[in-house]
Amino acid sequence: MISRTEALTELLEGWLPQQRWFPAKGRDTRLVPVSVTPCDLGQGLHGEFRLFRLASGGAVEPVVLQVPLLFSPHTGGTDPAGPLHAGFIGTIPGDMAGEEWDVFDGPKRREFVEAVLSLMAGDGILRTGRGSGVVGRTAAGGRTFLETLTRPLSLESIRGEQSNSSVIANPGPGGTILKFFRTLFPGRNPEVELGEALTRLGTQDVPSTVGWLQAEWGEDRGTVRTDLAVTHEFLPGGRDAWAAAVLSAAEGSSFARQAHAIGQGTARIHRRLAEGLPAASAGDAQGVLDRLAERIRESWAQARAVVGPYDVQIERLLASLTTVPTHPQRIHGDLHLGQILSVDSPAGAGDRWIFLDFEGEPLRPAVERSLPDLPLRDVVGLLRSFDYAAGAAHRQAPDAVVPGGWVADCSEAFLEGYSSVVPGRIDQRSPLFMALWLDKALYEVRYEQNNRPEWLEIPALAARSALEELSGPEVKGNP
């Protein structure tokens, strides 16, 4: 007879590859346990925060997967796909003869979510005695917020393609949205670190961070700590800026007013992050430039076959990147229209634009996502997104005639909005701007190659146009 642990591992090895967020789709991987932190959920239910590494071909990979689980004594007979069984994974034998447990995905179960939020609210600690454990924390004002949540919670899962597992507890005003990070890396998750800082600084451009959960476990090189989950205030009725922009492009209506407000919000966030987090050093600035050049080379090796023979232009652009940029700071890092919602402002004063998901680009190495970078990278991210929205409008509605100046109008309005908060001219012909633009477009080519090949032509076309512009005698403009 196989043990409970063996049965669970076998069950999860079948279930995990079917999950959207599983990072090793299509590869033959095995689970290697990292730590298990149990959690009593009351009413005969048992919770576990399980962390695993993936091994393939004999090698253990650095990334750690979070698999929060709820165990309930097997009752049998009812339909596991029914609403009472949300998140059902399977049934395994217990350690005692005749005992059986139903296993569930923790983020889908009310009792598990309640336990996580209580851990956060009480700055709670769960320890295993083997140097691993889970610790709850609250941000400014978070404890009161969590204590006033109406219980029992009512849960609603987030629909759509997500790279993490988010669940809304009490959808509506006063509710919270809890995100479990699925792939973990040592150190702070930028989403938690930056969200906590922005909340402390009182910015209205992001939902307040309420609390978070950290894990720690022992390794040969010492104790590793990382963030497991974060909860934010839930802002109901959010309208996706990406969907609104694509619709506006397809209808031929102006999106300039919205782009202006998004520019102002972007600039306010940059100003807060510059004020509220440690300043970067001169070494950081050189590092930013080095990493930018390195990334363009790396992406080019993969994107060249799709974009075209522009090696000379790439080398020319890299050679022109000589001026070390001033003032690197923490930024969003993966800013695009899909990360922005508009919600009604409390005083009925029109739209309030909120910026989400400060985790950085999923294809970027985790250590790089927490380094200072250039605010101009976020600016470029949004300018690329207006271009993407026009491309998507053509794709979604082949008869749509997107007005010729639509992208330029959005870009101009966005830059005006940005500079009304952070004064200064952004020179779109400078080598630095062009390098960041190309870096983003090449990143997008790689992203679409991996995820949505049918969208590939949108960034490929943008990269080609930028490289064509570089075919002239020299790259002009100021850095």
Ligand SMILES: Nc1ncnc2c1ncn2[C@@H]1O[C@H](COP(=O)(O)OP(=O)(O)O)[C@@H](O)[C@H]1O
């Ligand atoms: N605080 C919030 N209030 C309302 N909706 C939110 C909030 N945070 C996230 N969402 C919704 O959840 C979606 C996924 O959130 P996101 O942080 O981007 O998750 P992921 O990291 O999994 O991509 C968003 O696109 C948005 O629709």
Ligand SMILES: O=P(O)(O)O[C@H]1O[C@H](CO)[C@@H](O[C@H]2O[C@H](CO)[C@@H](O)[C@H](O)[C@H]2O)[C@H](O)[C@H]1O
């Ligand atoms: O939202 P994520 O952090 O997962 O970002 C990744 O996926 C995005 C696609 O969902 C991708 O964004 C690209 O497509 C968007 C439209 O779907 C568009 O708004 C962006 O401008 C474009 O870059 C993003 O690059 C990637 O990191």
